[in-house]
Amino acid sequence: MSATETAIASAEAHSAHNYHPLPVVVASAEGAWMTDVEGRRYLDLLAGYSALNFGHGNRRLLDAARAQLERVTLTSRAFHHDRFADFCTELAELCGMEMVLPMNTGAEAVETAVKTARKWGYRVKGVPDGMAKVIVASDNFHGRTTTIISFSTDPEARADYGPYTPGFEIVPYGDLTAMREAMTENTVAVLIEPIQGEAGVLVPPAGYLAGVRELTRERNVLFVADEIQSGLGRTGRTFALEHEGVVPDMYVLGKALGGGVVPVSAVVSSAEILGVFRPGEHGSTFGGNPLACAVALEVIAMLRTGEYQERAAELGDHLHRELGLLAGGGAVETVRGRGLWAGVDIAPALGTGREISERLMAERVLVKDTHGSTIRIAPPLVISKEDLDWGLDRLRTVLSA
Ligand SMILES: *Cc1c(COP(=O)(O)O)cnc(C)c1O
Numbered sequence: 256m257s258a259t260e261t262a263i264a265s266a267e268a269h270s271a272h273n274y275h276p277l278p279v280v281v282a283s284a285e286g287a288w289m290t291d292v293e294g295r296r297y298l299d300l301l302a303g304y305s306a307l308n309f310g311h312g313n314r315r316l317l318d319a320a321r322a323q324l325e326r327v328t329l330t331s332r333a334f335h336h337d338r339f340a341d342f343c344t345e346l347a348e349l350c351g352m353e354m355v356l357p358m359n360t361g362a363e364a365v366e367t368a369v370k371t372a373r374k375w376g377y378r379v380k381g382v383p384d385g386m387a388k389v390i391v392a393s394d395n396f397h398g399r400t401t402t403i404i405s406f407s408t409d410p411e412a413r414a415d416y417g418p419y420t421p422g423f424e425i426v427p428y429g430d431l432t433a434m435r436e437a438m439t440e441n442t443v444a445v446l447i448e449p450i451q452g453e454a455g456v457l458v459p460p461a462g463y464l465a466g467v468r469e470l471t472r473e474r475n476v477l478f479v480a481d482e483i484q485s486g487l488g489r490t491g492r493t494f495a496l497e498h499e500g501v502v503p504d505m506y507v508l509g510k511a512l513g514g515g516v517v518p519v520s521a522v523v524s525s526a527e528i529l530g531v532f533r534p535g536e537h538g539s540t541f542g543g544n545p546l547a548c549a550v551a552l553e554v555i556a557m558l559r560t561g562e563y564q565e566r567a568a569e570l571g572d573h574l575h576r577e578l579g580l581l582a583g584g585g586a587v588e589t590v591r592g593r594g595l596w597a598g599v600d601i602a603p604a605l606g607t608g609r610e611i612s613e614r615l616m617a618e619r620v621l622v623k624d625t626h627g628s629t630i631r632i633a634p635p636l637v638i639s640k641e642d643l644d645w646g647l648d649r650l651r652t653v654l655s656a
Contacts, residue, residue: 258292275609277616277623284311287638289621298646300622302635304452305484305596308511309557310637316514316553323549331540342548345555346523349493350506354529356522357543361483361509362398364520367537368446368479368507369402371522373422374531376443380475386441390476392428396453397446397481429459431466438470444477444505445470449495452484455629456591456598464499471504477528483509483520488636491568491594493558498593504528514554519547563636567595570643574632577647586654588628597632598625601654611653618649 256264262280280292287310289297302308309316323338330336343355356371358364372389376382391397393408404412405419413419424442426433428451449464451457471478480503485495487508496503505528509520522529541547557563571594578590578597588600601611608624615622615630622630634643 262292277612277621279616279621286310286312287635287642295619297616297619297621298634298638298642298649300620300632300634300646302633303515304510304623305487305489305633306510306513307515308488308563308636309514309554310635311515313514313637315557316516316550319549319553320514320516320546323546326545328546329541329544332538332543336545336548338545338548338552339543342543342552342555345552346508346512346521349555349558350508350523351502352506352523353526354524356524356529356532356537357547358520358522358539359518359541359547360398361507361520362400362403363539363542364483364507364509364522365397365403365446365481366400367522368481368505369444370537371505371524371528371531372444372446372477372479374536375477375528376441378531379527380443382441382443387443388422388424388439388441390424390426390434390437390442390445392447392451393425394428394451394454394457395425395446395448396451397448428454428457429463431463431470434467435470438474438476442474442476444479446479446481448481448485449498449501450485450490450593450596452596452631453625455600455625456596456631458591458593462499464496464501468501468503477505478503479505479507481507483507485596487511487554488558488563488567489594489596489633491571492564495593512551512554513547514550516550517547519551567636570636570638570640571595573640574643574647577644578632581651581654584654592632595634595636595638599630599632601628601630603628605654614653614656615649618653620646620649 259280281289282292283290287299289299346355347353358367373387376387391406397403402420404416406423407413424437426437480496482494505524513519581587582590586602588602591598608628608630611630612622612624624630
């Protein structure tokens with residue numbers, strides 16, 4: 256057996272089968288490139304679902320991590336540490352907000368947002384105890400906890416995990432009228448992705464996000480934006496909501512915030528909203544740890560320059576222009592997305608998304624399929640134009656075979 260086959264067989268024997276990875280075993284990576292255990296190089300057009308916006312082995316991020324590793328990595332929140340205040344201040348500032356509540360994974364940050372909204376509902380809005388409702392959208396993806404999958408509409412994500420957490424109202428994504436009709440005086444929040452990533456990079460109709468902002472403001476409901484995948488440069492702006500000039504009440508951030516080095520997530524909001532917490536009412540052993548703060552501070556400094564957003568916008572225009580040309584040719588049905596982020600619906604006759612991904616892998620390009628015949632393209636924002644073009648060439652090869 257090859258080194259690849261041995262590693263895969265062993266992984267299949269000893270790990271739960273909750274994933275179906277492409278049959279590549281990565282040993283090292285740099286920038287937009289990964290090298291497998293047999294020395295083959297692949298172009299990474301997934302970037303860890305946007306957790307790797309700044310590329311693999313980014314020097315600035317590794318240096319920040321290394322320096323912090325030598326000083327102190329974990330204190331727990333039982334004590335203060337000297338990176339915490341800077342992290343919270345800088346992140347709040349990047350978001351144009353006032354307060355930060357740090358967690359680790361995206362799902363934890365979403366849970367934190369739900370808890371914040373409920374507590375705000377009872378303490379500030381005056382919703383009767385136990386009655387708070389959160390409106391979410393169909394085809395959402397917000398994570399994998401029991402509460403979060405309770406409001407998923409994806410049977411795969413949800414089946415056999417009941418009893419489900421109540422308190423959520425699901426309305427069709429992009430439908431403002433349905434959202435308005437679902438709202439009652441007990442609605443505390445609307446939780447949506449500005450662009451739905453897992454659903455296939457679905458961009459809502461123009462005006463929808465601005466409409467949600469207006470509606471939530473009118474009805475004293477919190478607008479909670481899950482920018483875990485869409486935020487931090489991916490779409491050519493710091494936040495995807497900026498494309499409609501919208502500022503939410505709460506950002507939920509994760510993925511790229513940890514620079515592909517450590518898991519870092521956070522809820523970022525106003526002092527009025529995050530001020531609802533008192534000591535002991537919420538927490539996390541690892542949330543806001545020194546190593547996480549040091550890496551995230553470097554991520555924030557990099558985003559402050561604006562160069563990554565600019566790059567994503569420029570390369571994104573190029574990507575969408577090229578994919579648009581493919582869309583005319585029959586092999587590609589639809590292309591959606593914004594910035595360096597695209598959902599590509601392949602003509603089902605050419606194969607499933609998985610089959611296309613496997614053929615691309617044979618051409619040394621790594622992408623991930625999502626539902627049906629859709630693949631998504633989300634390279635690290637540091638990818639060179641030449642490498643991106645090389646990847647698009649491979650895609651054309653696969654689609655014309
Ligand atoms: C990935 C993702 C999450 C969950 O993040 P985890 O770190 O995997 O828990 C939540 N929301 C969105 C939009 C995501 O893309």
